[in-house]
Amino acid sequence: MEVDPLGFAQVNHSCYTIMAPFHGGGNVFLYLLKGDRIAVVDTGVEHTPSEVLQPALAGMGLALSDIDLILNTHAHLDHAGGNGEMKKLSRASICLHRDDLFMADSVQAQVEFMTAPLIALDFSREAVGERAEHTIANTGQAVGADTVLSEDDTVDLGKGIVLRVVHNPGHTPGSISYFWESEGIMLMGDGVPGMGSRPGGYPLYFDACSYRRSLAKLSRMDFRMMCLGHAYLGGTLVNHPIREGADCMLFLKGAIRTADTIHQAAVDAVRRMPGAGKRELALAMVSELVYSIPQVLVRETGMPGAAAAAFATHIDAALDGSYEADIL
Ligand SMILES: [Zn+2]
Structure with a gap:
């Protein structure tokens, strides 16, 4: 381009x-x-x-x-x-x-x-x-x-x-x-905000369950180019708003893996800390995700504001069991 x-x-x-x-x-x-x-x-x-x-x-x-x-x-x-x-x-x-x-x-x-x-x-x-x-x-x-x-x-x-x-x-x-x-x-x-748009960031979405279903729906569709709203991380390119060919599916799969990984951290936190408040659960998720989502490694500890939307909705979904991690 x-x-x-x-x-x-x-x-x-x-x-x-x-x-x-x-x-x-x-x-x-x-x-x-x-x-x-x-x-x-x-x-x-x-x-x-x-x-x-x-x-x-x-x-x-x-x-x-x-x-x-x-x-x-x-x-x-x-x-x-x-x-x-x-x-x-x-x-x-x-x-x-x-x-x-x-x-x-x-x-x-x-x-x-x-x-x-x-x-x-x-x-x-x-x-x-x-x-x-x-x-x-x-x-x-x-x-x-x-x-x-x-x-x-x-x-x-x-x-x-x-x-x-x-x-x-x-x-x-x-x-x-x-x-x-x-x-x-x-x-x-x-x-599809991939793995977020900034180093150390998280993808931004406000409803984990509908987001995960949308990713599954899109990954069943046939297209050759994705024109994105930001230069998201993921796929084979570090930061680029336009994804082509095989990179589209890699980018989508990376987004799915990232959402599922964040969800698993929420499920683990809820299981380990029954009765904990949402802030405590989110802080526990940050500690766990530092090891499982590579781009988070550069992020200082504490709770990044950019993570709040995804973390809050994954905690809600972990509490009510409504997230479907296995749909493709
Ligand atoms: Zn937006």
């Missing part, structure tokens, strides 16, 4: 990726699809459309006003945070899965969603406050959605670009992939 100095890279004849930085040192990868109608997959944070998308589009001879559709993979702040600005500058219509509508409709709902795992694991008030502030600072105006999508809906952009909606919840309730079947390309946002 060659990166153009103007900030975009060509994925295939009608698809481009654009890297957008956001507060806190992260990058999110957006995708542009050029059919008879032009669509952007995700909009980044509040000012990504004017600060990143506009100059990248200009490099392709396009303007924001040429965008017809916003196809959100989910409603997180770094994927749908730019929806408000984008809508103002382009009047593009927003498509989003129905189960993430609550976050697209309300910044407060998104704050509650993002902070719930920290509160469940007794993080300090400062840590909860910081997460809330980061969420508010990166999320633009809540503008909801114009078209609510469900499993198997199709979006036809013309020129042979027909995208089928694949619901893969877990990262968020309404996480979806847009499957361009004729090209074998899955545009999937954060539905």
